[in-house]
Amino acid sequence: xxGRETAKRLxxxxxxxxxxxxxxxxxxxxxxxxxxxVSGNIIVGRDSVVTIEAGVIIDSxxxxxxxxxxxxxxxSRLSQTSFFVTNGGSVEFxxxxxxxxxxxxxxSVNVDNGTFHLQExxxxxxxxxxxxxxxxxxxxRYTGIAYDSEIRCEQQVDIGSYNMISYRVCIYDTNTHSTDxxxxxxxxxxxxxxxxxxxxKPSTSPVFIGDDVWIGKEVTITKGARxxxxxxxxxxxxxxxxxxxxxxxxxxxxxxxxxxxxxxxxLDVIDA
Numbered sequence: 001x002x003g004r005e006t007a008k009r010l011x012x013x014x015x016x017x018x019x020x021x022x023x024x025x026x027x028x029x030x031x032x033x034x035x036x037x038v039s040g041n042i043i044v045g046r047d048s049v050v051t052i053e054a055g056v057i058i059d060s061x062x063x064x065x066x067x068x069x070x071x072x073x074x075x076s077r078l079s080q081t082s083f084f085v086t087n088g089g090s091v092e093f094x095x096x097x098x099x100x101x102x103x104x105x106x107x108s109v110n111v112d113n114g115t116f117h118l119q120e121x122x123x124x125x126x127x128x129x130x131x132x133x134x135x136x137x138x139x140x141r142y143t144g145i146a147y148d149s150e151i152r153c154e155q156q157v158d159i160g161s162y163n164m165i166s167y168r169v170c171i172y173d174t175n176t177h178s179t180d181x182x183x184x185x186x187x188x189x190x191x192x193x194x195x196x197x198x199x200x201k202p203s204t205s206p207v208f209i210g211d212d213v214w215i216g217k218e219v220t221i222t223k224g225a226r227x228x229x230x231x232x233x234x235x236x237x238x239x240x241x242x243x244x245x246x247x248x249x250x251x252x253x254x255x256x257x258x259x260x261x262x263x264x265x266x267l268d269v270i271d272a
Contacts, residue, residue: 155204
């Protein structure tokens with residue numbers, strides 16, 4: 001079934017009182033009769049393909065632009081999530097994969113001219129995902145990502161399987177903005193009064209994270225980092241353009257004194 005015909009049938013048959021589906025006639029929007037729930041405001045642009053298999057639960061608004069591909073495989077779930085796929089973007093949820101928002105903030109997925117593959121039974125919770133400039137993001141099987149984390153991919157981010165990724169973790173393969181202050185100033189002026197967004201791809205370098213990795217709370221992983229299998233990254237560790245071998249334990253640096261003030265007496269304070 002295609003386009004308007006598909007949308008009309010779905011509005012009659014799908015559960016969820018707030019369901020509204022608009023599909024361009026040139027696009028394909030196919031929902032299995034065994035899908036559990038498709039609810040939300042769903043917009044599909046030109047020449048796109050959306051496939052929703054058996055057992056799938058969708059309880060989110062979705063905006064899918066032109067020439068995009070979105071696949072929800074069996075028993076996958078998208079709930080309480082801001083979901084945008086535009087400019088030829090591609091998203092695939094593996095069997096049993098979940099993105100939801102059990103706590104604030106709400107999860108967001110924004111794939112703008114990129115590819116995002118959430119593999120079998122991976123679970124992303126209350127996390128922001130941004131893929132741009134043709135980047136490719138893969139999150140492996142049974143990997144869990146906890147609340148208020150953020151992933152930005154503008155070249156390549158590969159996250160392996162069976163990983164535990166804790167709260168407020170940031171994973172970036174990009175500088176996100178130009179390092180040239182002149183270019184930044186131009187973008188600030190151009191985007192005012194909104195936040196600064198780039199139209200030219202910033203400097204990037206792939207990020208690779210192996211399997212069975214435990215990433216602690218508030219860890220930051222930036223462009224060029226390679227983390228081997230079975231590693232543990234302690235709370236608030238920051239990794240840049242470096243390689244961590246398999247089976248390593250990495251912790252944040254110890255606090256250090258960079259200067260020591262002379263003792264000031266109460267009399268000195270009064271005199272001052």
